[in-house]
Amino acid sequence: MKKAFDVVVAGAGPAGIAAAVTAAAQHRRVALVDDNQRPGGQIWRSGASLPRPARVWLSRLEASAVEHLSGTRIFDHPAPGVLCAEWNETAMELHYEKLVFATGARELFLPFPGWTLPNVMGAGGLDAMVRGGLPVAGKRVVVAGTGPLLLAVAAHLAARGAKIVAICEQAPFARLAKFAAQMSRYPGKLLQGLAYRLAARHSRLYCGCWPISASGSTALESLTLRQGNRTWSVACDYLACGFHLVPNLELAELLGCRIQDGFVAVDDLQQTSVANVYCAGEPTGIGGVEMALVEGQIAGLAASGSAEAARKLIPQRRRMLGFVDALRRTCALNPELRRPAADTTLVCRCEDVPFGTLREHTSWRDAKLHTRCGMGPCQGRICGAAAEFLFGWGPDAVRPPIFPALVSSLAAESTNPNKSMEDA
Amino acid sequence: MPDPARSITLTVNGTMVRVQPGTTVAAAILIAGGYTRTSVSGEPRAPLCGMGICFECRASIGGKLHQRSCQILCTQGMDVRTP
Ligand SMILES: Cc1cc2nc3c(=O)[nH]c(=O)nc-3n(C[C@H](O)[C@H](O)[C@H](O)COP(=O)(O)OP(=O)(O)OC[C@H]3O[C@@H](n4cnc5c(N)ncnc54)[C@H](O)[C@@H]3O)c2cc1C
Ligand code: FES
Numbered sequence A: 001m002k003k004a005f006d007v008v009v010a011g012a013g014p015a016g017i018a019a020a021v022t023a024a025a026q027h028r029r030v031a032l033v034d035d036n037q038r039p040g041g042q043i044w045r046s047g048a049s050l051p052r053p054a055r056v057w058l059s060r061l062e063a064s065a066v067e068h069l070s071g072t073r074i075f076d077h078p079a080p081g082v083l084c085a086e087w088n089e090t091a092m093e094l095h096y097e098k099l100v101f102a103t104g105a106r107e108l109f110l111p112f113p114g115w116t117l118p119n120v121m122g123a124g125g126l127d128a129m130v131r132g133g134l135p136v137a138g139k140r141v142v143v144a145g146t147g148p149l150l151l152a153v154a155a156h157l158a159a160r161g162a163k164i165v166a167i168c169e170q171a172p173f174a175r176l177a178k179f180a181a182q183m184s185r186y187p188g189k190l191l192q193g194l195a196y197r198l199a200a201r202h203s204r205l206y207c208g209c210w211p212i213s214a215s216g217s218t219a220l221e222s223l224t225l226r227q228g229n230r231t232w233s234v235a236c237d238y239l240a241c242g243f244h245l246v247p248n249l250e251l252a253e254l255l256g257c258r259i260q261d262g263f264v265a266v267d268d269l270q271q272t273s274v275a276n277v278y279c280a281g282e283p284t285g286i287g288g289v290e291m292a293l294v295e296g297q298i299a300g301l302a303a304s305g306s307a308e309a310a311r312k313l314i315p316q317r318r319r320m321l322g323f324v325d326a327l328r329r330t331c332a333l334n335p336e337l338r339r340p341a342a343d344t345t346l347v348c349r350c351e352d353v354p355f356g357t358l359r360e361h362t363s364w365r366d367a368k369l370h371t372r373c374g375m376g377p378c379q380g381r382i383c384g385a386a387a388e389f390l391f392g393w394g395p396d397a398v399r400p401p402i403f404p405a406l407v408s409s410l411a412a413e414s415t416n417p418n419k420s421m422e423d424a
Numbered sequence B: 001m002p003d004p005a006r007s008i009t010l011t012v013n014g015t016m017v018r019v020q021p022g023t024t025v026a027a028a029i030l031i032a033g034g035y036t037r038t039s040v041s042g043e044p045r046a047p048l049c050g051m052g053i054c055f056e057c058r059a060s061i062g063g064k065l066h067q068r069s070c071q072i073l074c075t076q077g078m079d080v081r082t083p
Helices: A014-025 A052-063 A123-131 A149-159 A173-185 A187-199 A250-255 A286-303 A307-311 A316-329 A364-371 A383-391 A405-415 A415-423 B025-031
Strands: A002-010 A030-034 A068-071 A074-080 A081-087 A091-103 A105-106 A138-144 A165-168 A204-207 A209-215 A222-227 A231-234 A236-242 A246-249 A277-278 A344-349 B006-012 B017-019 B059-061 B064-068 B079-081
Touching: A002 A286, A014 A030, A014 A091, A030 A091, A052 A286, A074 A250, A074 A405, A081 A405, A091 A105, A091 A250, A091 A405, A105 A123, A105 A250, A123 A138, A123 A149, A123 A236, A123 B017, A123 B025, A138 A149, A138 A209, A138 A231, A138 A364, A149 A165, A149 A236, A149 A307, A149 A344, A165 A222, A165 A231, A165 A246, A173 A187, A204 A222, A209 A236, A231 A383, A236 B059, A277 A286, A286 A316, A344 A383, B006 B025, B017 B025, B025 B059, B025 B079
Parallel strands: A002 A030, A002 A091, A030 A068, A091 A277, A138 A165, A138 A236, A165 A204, B006 B079
Antiparallel strands: A074 A081, A081 A091, A105 A246, A165 A209, A209 A222, A222 A231, B006 B017, B059 B064, B059 B079
16 A cells, blocks of 8 residues: 655654644645554543643644544655555555654663563553553552653552552652752743642652562562662552653664764754654653644644744744753663662563673674574663663664564565665 | 443453453453463563553454554454463
């Protein structure tokens, strides 16, 4: 199957929705592609009890002429102007004049003994599971890791009746205080943070604290926490643990976009180093929803040839850059977080490769070749980022398919004349 | 609010589970009291990321193997299998 559009937007989170709706308003033929069934990305997908901006943007999307290709996963970029995607076990070629990718971010997970037990999840991970119908009323939950997401998750789970046993933030108290002071420039964010804290006020917030081990026979039963020299155990049913976010850069790398300090480099109009390719949202810097929306609109306008209108939004984006920076400094990981992993602690969950085995290697590539670390279905999305923190290893070059694709999709792709011309 | 009139019934390893519309298959598997897969060294595993990244939630859904259950919503009569 082949489809052609003026603008293809990859990722239907806030950034992608804003880009698609804005480009469609400029009378462009727009496709919005996302591997989930519902639009909204990490934060607006659940549909239930959404804040006002979410309702506004989702109804704009609904009312627009944007063709929403849901449940569709982009796995390759065989030639400029073409993407390969898979939908319902069928391969699809998407042709574009301009591409905006808004592929978002994922949580960073750090290994510690017991982290592979059932009911140890990401912070956003447990949150997403609860939005997806997992009941937590009466369950004892520890929320841990770093970043403002922890308070948001604790507040949401508390509202669903969970008993939040502890909130463990790895950053020291002084750094959080500084962050809060800086937030006075962003009153909306400050108020939101306070509201989250208030909603989970019955739970204690520990700073400079993190889990060092989890135990249980077939699922999580208890956790050992460390704060400074003190360690103690708590009984709990779930651990929601994420160490802030890392951008999804697989598509960016496949497209050949320049990456700088771990993020996609863009100019004022969200244009990447590759012609006709724009990027918006978390891949350009972890900045939250407001930033994603502004960047999405700029990219949508720029990709529809309305640079003038796009420029009007640049000051709005610039104001948010301070927040991105403050967030990055606040969430910087304590090197001590490398210590909980023991030799027997699995780092690669797909292939069950332990820390002790990886330690004998000198690079990610070397470890991959000899241990199969990162070669399982997640393709290193979980263990790659962990290994980067644990060993300082840089990532390996990305190769298609960026998501495991069906053999039939790959076969359809290899008969694509563009591809064979390129390869020739 | 749960609404029994709108609930969906599916089976997880042959056991009936009743859920609300909008429930993911991953949530239904946990509600049924199971886990999603056994790792290569034999450990039980359950969802980690909830967003389609980690592949820990793979299950067989309606006869299709290795589906990421956190990305798929339950439908009436769905047949879900885990190891
Ligand atoms: C649980 C949770 C709670 C949060 N709460 C808050 C909050 O209270 N306030 C706040 O400011 N921020 C919050 N955040 C952060 C917020 O989610 C992000 O800032 C925002 O979603 C970024 O939007 P985005 O459009 O850049 O990316 P995302 O929302 O991540 O959307 C990217 C989309 O692209 C899709 N995608 C990626 N690759 C492909 C591919 N190859 N093919 C097809 N589709 C693909 C993904 O599946 C995803 O749907 C929260 C995050 C989480 C996880
Ligand atoms: S829980 Fe990670 S892919 Fe489904």
